[in-house]
Amino acid sequence: xxxxxxxxxxxDKMAQDVIVVGNVGDTATAMLTYRPSDAxxxxxxxxxxxxxxxxxxxxxxxxxxxxxxxxxxxxxxxAVLADIxxxxxxxxxxxxQDNEVYGAAGNxxxxxxxxxxxxxxAKSAGIKRTGTIxxxxxxxxxxxxxxxxxxxLLFVAKIETETDRPQSPxxxxxxxxxxxxxxxxxxxxxxxxIPQTSGSRVVL
Amino acid sequence: xxxxxxxxxxxGLKDAGVNFVSLLPDSxxxxxxxxxxxxxxxxxxxxxxxxxxxxVCAGAWLSGKVPALLVPTSGLLVASWPLTSICxxxxxPMVLIIPFRGDIGDAHWVMRPYQYxxxxxxxxxxxxxxxxxxxxxxxxxxxxxxxxxxxxxxxxAILLTGEVIFS
Numbered sequence: 001x002x003x004x005x006x007x008x009x010x011x012d013k014m015a016q017d018v019i020v021v022g023n024v025g026d027t028a029t030a031m032l033t034y035r036p037s038d039a040x041x042x043x044x045x046x047x048x049x050x051x052x053x054x055x056x057x058x059x060x061x062x063x064x065x066x067x068x069x070x071x072x073x074x075x076x077x078x079a080v081l082a083d084i085x086x087x088x089x090x091x092x093x094x095x096x097q098d099n100e101v102y103g104a105a106g107n108x109x110x111x112x113x114x115x116x117x118x119x120x121x122a123k124s125a126g127i128k129r130t131g132t133i134x135x136x137x138x139x140x141x142x143x144x145x146x147x148x149x150x151x152x153l154l155f156v157a158k159i160e161t162e163t164d165r166p167q168s169p170x171x172x173x174x175x176x177x178x179x180x181x182x183x184x185x186x187x188x189x190x191x192x193x194i195p196q197t198s199g200s201r202v203v204l
Numbered sequence: 205x206x207x208x209x210x211x212x213x214x215x216g217l218k219d220a221g222v223n224f225v226s227l228l229p230d231s232x233x234x235x236x237x238x239x240x241x242x243x244x245x246x247x248x249x250x251x252x253x254x255x256x257x258x259x260v261c262a263g264a265w266l267s268g269k270v271p272a273l274l275v276p277t278s279g280l281l282v283a284s285w286p287l288t289s290i291c292x293x294x295x296x297p298m299v300l301i302i303p304f305r306g307d308i309g310d311a312h313w314v315m316r317p318y319q320y321x322x323x324x325x326x327x328x329x330x331x332x333x334x335x336x337x338x339x340x341x342x343x344x345x346x347x348x349x350x351x352x353x354x355x356x357x358x359x360x361a362i363l364l365t366g367e368v369i370f371s
Contacts, residue, residue, distance in 0.1 A: 021263070041266065045289035048259035051251075052290070055263020055271075058247060059224065079252035083260075087249060174294040181266060191268040195354050202355040204221050 003097055003159045004030055006139050007068070010095075011035040013143050017188065019063055021053040023070040025104040026162050027097060031068070032172070038184035042177050047076035050094055054084050057092035057151075060189065064091050066146060071098040071112045078121060084152050085126030092151040099159045107161055122154040129153035205303075209339045209368050210235050213301070214243070216346035217272060222299060223247060224269035226257035230276035232303040232369050237274060254279035258286040261298045270350070272299040277306060277318040280325050287329050287359065297353035299346065300331065300361040307365040322363065331359045337366030 007030045014020075014035065021041045022031045028043040044052050053067035074080075074096055084092065100113040112118060123130045133139045133155055142155055182193045196203045213236050217225070226249045227237050240248045247269065251257040254275050261271035275283055280302060290296055306318030326333050332352065334345045342364070349360035 044259075045286070045293075047255060048262075048286050048290055051256045051259030051286075052263040052266075055249075055260040055265075055269075056267050057263075058249065058260075059264045059267025059269045077253070077255060080256050080259075083249070083251050083256055178266070178294045178296065185266065185268060189268060193265070193268050194357070197355050202351045204351070204354070 001134070001136050001139065001157065001159050003027070003099070003162065004034070005136055006097070006157055006159065007031070007034050009136070009140050010066075010143055010146065013147060014066070015064075015147075017063060018147065019056055019060065019065045020068060021049060021056060021065065022068040023049050023073045023097070025070070027068050027070060038180045040177075041181055042172065043174060044073075046073045049073045050084065051077065051080045053092060053094065054080065054087060054089065057089035058087060060185075061089065061091055064093070064147060065089075067092070067094040069094055069096045070103075071096060071100060071110045071118060072102045074118060075111055075116070078125075081122050081125035081127060081154075088152055090150045090152075092153075093146045093149075094152070094154040095146060096154065096156045097159050098156050099161050101161050103162055119154065119156045127152055127154050130155070132156045132158065134158045205232060205235055205369055206339070206371060209342065210239060212339050212342035213346070214239055216343035218245060219343060220299070220347045220350035221270045222272045222346075222350060224261065224264040224271040225249070225274060226251055226260045226264075226271065227274040228252070228254055228257060228276065228279055230274070230279070230303065232305060233274055233276070240274075254283035255286050258283045258298070259290060262286070262290045262294075262296045265296055265298060270354075272301060274301050277302055277304060277315070277322050281321060284325055284329060287331070291359050292329060295357040296359075297357050298359050299349045299353055300359055301346070302361055302363050303369045304335070304363040304365040305369075307363075309366065309370040326361055329359075331361050333361035333363055335363045335365060336368055339368055342368065
């Protein structure tokens with residue numbers, strides 16, 4: 001099962017207003033290629049992806065938040081699983097794209113190449129809905145749950161190590177991503193995130 | 205920490221428009237944290253380490269919340285990775301409130317290293333800070349930090365010391 005196949009299936013069914021928070025590396029490239037959107041937060045660095053998704057889900061309980069985490073990213077800060085379970089946001093779905101390697105670091109094996117099982121860890125942390133998806137048919141059958149079922153839920157998608165990485169024509173940096181995302185949220189949620197300034201004062 | 209200090213911190217956060225707090229239990233801060241966790245006006249998220257707290261606050265800010273992270277002195281070092289990889293790289297604001305354990309006046313030998321790491325870490329992270337010694341200075345400091353954080357789109361820190369945490 002390839003990452004690109006999974007994400008195409010997911011994005012085909014995904015509404016425009018779904019917020020997607022993605023891992024660095026191939027996830028970011030796939031998001032840019034298959035679902036370019038101002039509702040995307042790209043390239044959240046190791047240990048922070050699911051935690052940032054938690055913050056977004058708590059701040060916007062009326063919006064679906066889908067986190068596209070990776071095995072290496074999540075492994076850096078597994079304690080977040082317990083925090084997600086405790087807060088239990090119903091609008092949060094996490095897919096861990098588990099290729100058992102650090103893809104951006106020469107495909108060195110991660111701990112999930114050994115006995116570590118992220119779905120079991122998530123379940124033990126208290127996330128009630130967890131599972132491991134090993135083929136594309138099962139992934140296709142899970143898309144509706146990822147997009148609509150009460151969260152928090154965490155599915156581990158066992159994907160192949162990338163060899164034919166998609167190349168995106170889009171260039172961006174996190175600052176540009178931040179402003180686009182914030183302006184999108186301001187417009188769709190009718191809130192002001194970046195305040196106006198007046199002289200040395202910020203209009204709060 | 206006295207009741208007056210606790211009240212000044214909580215009132216200061218609310219007056220500054222902070223409506224989302226993440227925290228890790230900390231001995232000097234537990235009275236503030238306990239109150240915040242029960243406060244219906246504040247979305248308060250208890251986390252298992254301070255790095256998670258930074259990332260949760262970053263997500264909350266992107267959603268339109270005004271976040272603050274109540275971080276123990278030692279926890280600032282744990283938080284330094286996402287403060288770098290998210291806040292510094294992206295320019296995401298939050299108010300950091302840090303009891304400055306290890307400052308002069310702290311008699312606990314365990315805290316001595318934080319005399320050196322706290323200001324040093326904030327300087328390395330390019331996070332401006334205000335040192336607050338008196339309870340009467342708390343609210344103004346929180347308001348100032350929130351204003352600069354929002355205007356500059358970058359974290360600002362408040363170090364609580366003196367009578368605020370040692371009396």
